[in-house]
Amino acid sequence: MAMRIYNTLTKSKETFTPEVAGQVKIYVCGPTVYDFCHVGHARSVVVFDVVVRYLRAMGQAVTYVRNFTDVDDKIIKRANEVGMPASQLAEKFIAEFHRDMDALNVIRADVEPRVTEHIDDIIDIVNTLIEKKVAYLADGDVFFAVEAFADYGKLSGRKLDDMVAGSRIEVNASKRNPYDFVLWKAAKPGEPSWPSPWGDGRPGWHIECSAMSNRFLGETFDIHGGGKDLIFPHHENEIAQSEAAHGKTFARYWMHNGFVNINNEKMSKSLNNFLMIKDILKTYHPETVRLFLLSSHYRSPIDFSDQNLNESEKALNKIYALVKRFDEEHQIRIDDVAQSAAGPFWQAFCEAMDDDFNTAKGVGILFNLIKEANRLLDGAATSTKADVRQIFSDLKRMGGILGILQQPWQTFFETRTQSQLQEMTISPEAIDALIAERTAARKNKDWKRADEIRDQLQAAGIVLEDKADGTHWKVAT
Template structure:
C-alpha cells in the first residue's frame, strides 16, 4: 500500500502516494460539459479514474471520489438555442445520457457528483475572497482574476507568463488589465441564464466552478486532481491560481493527467468531427472489449483507435475467458492416489502463486495496466499448459491450485472491469455472434465434430479430414488437444 508511485504532472516525476489523511485518498476529477453524447475520449477518462479508484480501494485505501458536471457554459447555451430548449433542460438531458453510457460500460458512480449550477453560492463566495485580496477585479459586468498577483502562475504547465503575454491578444470588448487575466464571473447577455451576484446578474466562468466544488467536498487541500492532458492549461493552471490565491495553502498534492485518444494519430475532438461516441462503439463491441483496448496502453500515453486494435482486443479478451472456462470446467479427481500428487513443474507453480504480487508491482508503478495485462497473458499461458498436463495426469492438489488462480485472475482483472462475465456464457455468446453470418449453426458444427471424433476413433482418417476441410471451407477452424476438440471462427 505504501509503495504506490504516481507520476505527478506538477513535479514531473513519480512520487510515493502519501495521503494527507493517512489511509484516506481524496480525489477530484473534471467531468463532462453536458451538451452532447460522450465519445471514446470521455470513456478513457471515466475508465482511467474508475480503475485508479478501484485499485486504491483494493490496496486498502478509503477513497472519496468527486467528479463534477459542467451544466452551464457557452456551448450549452448555444446548443440549447439551436434546439429551442432551456440550457438546464439540455444539460440535464445529456447528464442522463452520460449515465446511460457509463452504466453500459459498467463504471461505478463517484461518491459525489456536483453540478455547477447547484454551487453558484460557493463560487460567488470564492470570487469575493479573491476580490477582497486584490487578486480579482470587476470590469464592466465581468470579474477577472489578476494573474500577476500569483507569482507561481504557470507552474503546472511550465509556462512563463511573459512568454504567454507576448503571444496573447486582447479583444476590443475586453477590459482586462493583463492579456492572461481570466474571467471568474460573466455579466449576463439577453436571453442567457443568470444568477444574482455582488457584481450584477450573470453566471460563473468555467474555471471557478472546480475550485469552489472541490473545496466544499474535499477541503482547501486534497490529494489527487485528475483529467485529460488538454486541461493542464488553462483550466487546471487557473484552478491552482484561484484556489491557492484564496486559501493561502497548496491546492493539490498530486496531479494525474491521461493522454489523448487519437484516430489515425490525430487528436479526436468534436470540433474536428473525427469522434466516435461510446454508443457507436458499443453497437459493435462488448463493453469489456473497449475496456481491454483502453487499458492495453498506459493511461498517460496516446491511444490510437482503429478497427484492427479493437479486433486485437476482442481476441485478447477471448483468450483470457477461454483460459478461465477451461479451468472452471476441470473436475477434481476422486482417486485417493492422486489427491496429494503434484504434476506441475515447480517453476510454473511459483509463477501461478506469484500472480497477485506481480500484478501489484505493475499497478503500484503508476497504474501500469498495460504491463498488468501482459502478466495476465503470461499467467494464462502457464495455466493453459497446466490444464493439458492435468488432463493427462490428474492431480487434485494442482487442480485446486489452478482453480484458486482463476479466482485470483478474475479478481485482479475486475479492477479494470474485465472478466466480470460468466466465462462459458461469454464464449457461447461470442461464438453465436461469430457464426451469425455463416450458413451453419453451432448445433451443426458440434454434430460434425462428434462425427469426426467417431471417425478418428475408428481410424477413418479420410472422412475425418473431409469433415475438417468442410468446416474450414466455412471458416470454422478445429483445434485438437488432450482436452478434446475446440473450434473457432477464422
C-alpha cells in the same frame, strides 16, 4: 514497494502519501454535457476508475468526486440549435453519460456534483477573491488577475511574461491582462443566469471545479485528475484561484492521461473523426474497450483503430477461455473462488500498479498468468488443486482491478457468438441444420458429404468439434 505517482506539478514520480493516512481524496474533471461521450472521455473515466479500484483494494478509504458541467457556452449553443432548454439538454446527456459508462463497467463516483447545484459556493469563492484584491469587476463580469498570483504557470511550466509577449488570444478591453480569466459572466438575454452581488450572471468554466472540490474534499485534497488537454488553462487556473482564495496547497498530486488518436490521427472536430462510445459498443464488447484502453500506460497517447480493437478482443477471448477451462475441467468457478493469500502473479501485478498505475505492465503480467495456467491445465507442469486455485484467485483479483471478467463465461461467449454470426450472416439454426445433415452423412458413411459440410462451415468461420456427446460448434477466433 511504496506507491509512486507521476506528479505533473513536479514533473517527476513521487512516493504517494495521503494527507490523512488511510484516506484518499480524489477530484476528476467530468464532461461538459452537450453531446454523447466519445472515446477520449472514456479513456479518462476508465483510467481513474482503475485508480480508484486499486486504491480501495489496497485498503484506502477513497472519496471520489467527478463533476458535471451543466451550464456552459457549448450547452447553450447546442440547446438553441435543437430548440431545447439548456437544463433539459444537460439532463439528457448526463443520462447518456451514465448509460455509456455503466456499459463500460465504470463504478460511479461517490459524488457527482453539478455546477447549477453549487452557484452559492461559486459566488462565495469569487467574493473572497474580490475581497483579497486578486479579482476585479469589469462591465458586470468578474475576472481573476493572473499577475496577482505569483505562482501562475507552475503546473504547465509557462511563464506569464513569455505568454503575454507572444499572446495571440482575443483582446478584451475589459481585461487588465490578456490572460486574466473570467470568474463570473454577466447575464445575456436568453441565457441561464443567477443573481449575485455583481448582478445576474453565470459562472466561468474554471471556478466551478474549485468550488465543488472545496465543498466535498476541502481546501486541500490528494489527487486531481483529468486529460492532458486540461493542464492549461483549466487546471492552471484552478490552482491560481483556489490557492489565492484559501492560501493553501490546492491538490497535492496532479495526474493527467494522454490523448486518444484515431487511426494515427489526432481526434478533432475538423477531421470529423470523433468516435462515440455508443457506436463503438455496437461493434465491440465493453470489456474489449476497457482492455484496449488499459493496455497502454495512462500517460501515453493511444491509437484507436479496428486493428487494435480486434487484438484486444482476441486477448479478452483468451482470458475468458481460461475461465471456461477452469470451470469445465476443474469445476472451479470464478464467483466461488475465495480470496487467498497473494500469489506471485498478484504480487507482480501490484508492483506494476504501484509504479504510477502501470496497467500496461499489469496486463502483460495477466497474460503471463494465463500462459502458466494453461500449462498447468495441459499437464505440462506439476500442480495441485491448491496451485490452480491460487492462480485463479490472482486472476480474479486482477480482473476486479481492471474491470473485466464481470460476467459468466457462458454469457460472454454467447454474446460474442451472436455478434459474430450477425457479421457472417449465418444463423445458429442454419448451422445446427448443417451439423444434423453431417451427422446423418457420417452415420451413413457418406464421408465425402460430411467433409463438404465441415469445409462449408469452416469457410463461414465455424469450427466443429466432434465429442463423445455429439458435435459442438464455435466461431473461429
